[in-house]
Amino acid sequence: xxxxxxxxxxxIAEWIGARVVGDPHAMATGINEIHRVEAGDLVFVDHPKxxxxxxxxxxxxxxxxxxxxxxxxxxxxxxxxxxEAYQSIARRYRxxxxxxxxxxxxxxxxEGTSLAPGVFIGERVTIGRDCVIHPNVTIADGCVxxxxxxxxxxxxxxxxxxxxxxxxxxxxxxxxxxxxGRVVLDDDVEVGAGCTVDRGVTHDTRIGRGTKLDNQVHVxxxxxxxxxxxxxxxxxxxxxxxxxxxxxxxxxxxxxxxxRIGDGAxxxxxxxxxxxxxxxxxxxxxxxxxxxxxxxxxxxxxRIAELWERVSGLEGRVxxx
Numbered sequence: 001x002x003x004x005x006x007x008x009x010x011x012i013a014e015w016i017g018a019r020v021v022g023d024p025h026a027m028a029t030g031i032n033e034i035h036r037v038e039a040g041d042l043v044f045v046d047h048p049k050x051x052x053x054x055x056x057x058x059x060x061x062x063x064x065x066x067x068x069x070x071x072x073x074x075x076x077x078x079x080x081x082x083x084e085a086y087q088s089i090a091r092r093y094r095x096x097x098x099x100x101x102x103x104x105x106x107x108x109x110x111e112g113t114s115l116a117p118g119v120f121i122g123e124r125v126t127i128g129r130d131c132v133i134h135p136n137v138t139i140a141d142g143c144v145x146x147x148x149x150x151x152x153x154x155x156x157x158x159x160x161x162x163x164x165x166x167x168x169x170x171x172x173x174x175x176x177x178x179x180x181g182r183v184v185l186d187d188d189v190e191v192g193a194g195c196t197v198d199r200g201v202t203h204d205t206r207i208g209r210g211t212k213l214d215n216q217v218h219v220x221x222x223x224x225x226x227x228x229x230x231x232x233x234x235x236x237x238x239x240x241x242x243x244x245x246x247x248x249x250x251x252x253x254x255x256x257x258x259x260r261i262g263d264g265a266x267x268x269x270x271x272x273x274x275x276x277x278x279x280x281x282x283x284x285x286x287x288x289x290x291x292x293x294x295x296x297x298x299x300x301x302x303r304i305a306e307l308w309e310r311v312s313g314l315e316g317r318v319x320x321x
Contacts, residue, residue: 001093001180001202002030009061009075012042015092016085021067022075028061031089033163033177035240035258036203036222042077044086046167083165083175090178090202097123097141110147122158128187140199146187146209155195158183161221163201163239177201181222186210192217192233201239208245226263244279266291 006027013020029040034050034057037043043059045051054062061075063082070076079085103109103121110129115121118136125139128147133139137151140158151157161181164174181200185207191197192215199205200222207219208227217231220238225231226245237243237255244263249255251269261267262279272286282291 001032001090003028003093006040009077012061012089013077016063016077016079016088018063018077018079018085020075021078022070024075026060026075030202031086031093031180032059032202036200042086042089044082046082046165083167083177087178090180094142094178094180099123116153134193140183142182143199144182144184146185146189148188149185150190151185152191152193152195152215154193155191155197157185157191157197158199159196161198161201161239163221179221181205183207186227189213195219198239214251220257232269247279 006029009020009026009028010024012028028042030038031042032038034043034054037057037059039058039060041059042061042063043054043057044063045054046065051068055070061077063077063079063085065080065082067076067078099122102119103115104123104125106123107121107125109127112130113127115133116135119133120138122139122141124142127145128149130147131145131149133151134153136154138156139145143158161179163177165177166174179199179201181203183197183199183205186209188210189207190212192213194215195213195217197205197219198221203222205219205221205223207225208229210228211225213231214233216234218236219225220241222240223237225243226247228245229243229247231249232251234252235249238257240258241255242260244261246264247261248266250267253267253269253271253273255273259276261273261277264280265277266282267273267288268282268284268291271284271288273288277283277288283289284291284294
């Protein structure tokens, strides 16, 4: 998330009660979690396992629970509870606002757009021209909808991310990270019935121009879907995934987190994708592999019984001799 304007590190340290190691006059331009961090950002770390990853990331400023060696030009904000410090900054910039109306007066809705009964539109939502929003759709705070977008009944755009800080030394092991990201649906996107598109934790979840989602599709936080993709029914995509342009995921495909599927890839129904896939090829199976290889493998699997009988027969003849 970008701050409205750069903020001195010394001021942030005052907000969270941190000790500054480095230049207190350095300016922070935003706050992000580690998967989407950018130059000038704040990021937090509260476990030694991830210290090196955070220090080596693009982040300029690290909220951390102990002083460690740092590269020149980076700033540490040392505080006992980095996660809670992150939460307080996120709440400062994205405070929860309880809705009082079905369509917020802060929403901007373009000419020719129709909203059916039962639609909820949150704070600071922008919807473009000639969109059709069907009954009982929720478009949560801060989301951006392009022109000629269709969202069918019962879908939720901008639901809270399934993203938790995990610590087993406290009573509640899993504590949800405060979200200050958005969902952006580009022009000509269509979202089927009963879909959920989670907002980014600190960045944007984005669906590219011309992409179509079938019914009951789930898109996780911070995922970026390219242009002109097809996602069939019951596809589930985890957080921080990147789909290139023209990707097709057929029914019930499951995609694991923080991976990339290249342009023009096709993943056949009920496949599982645990790692990145190259573009321009068809995939099948769990784990998903080249579909032609998988088909050949299945042919041989079907022949196992026949081959076993042949081998057993040969053994019998050899033993009888």
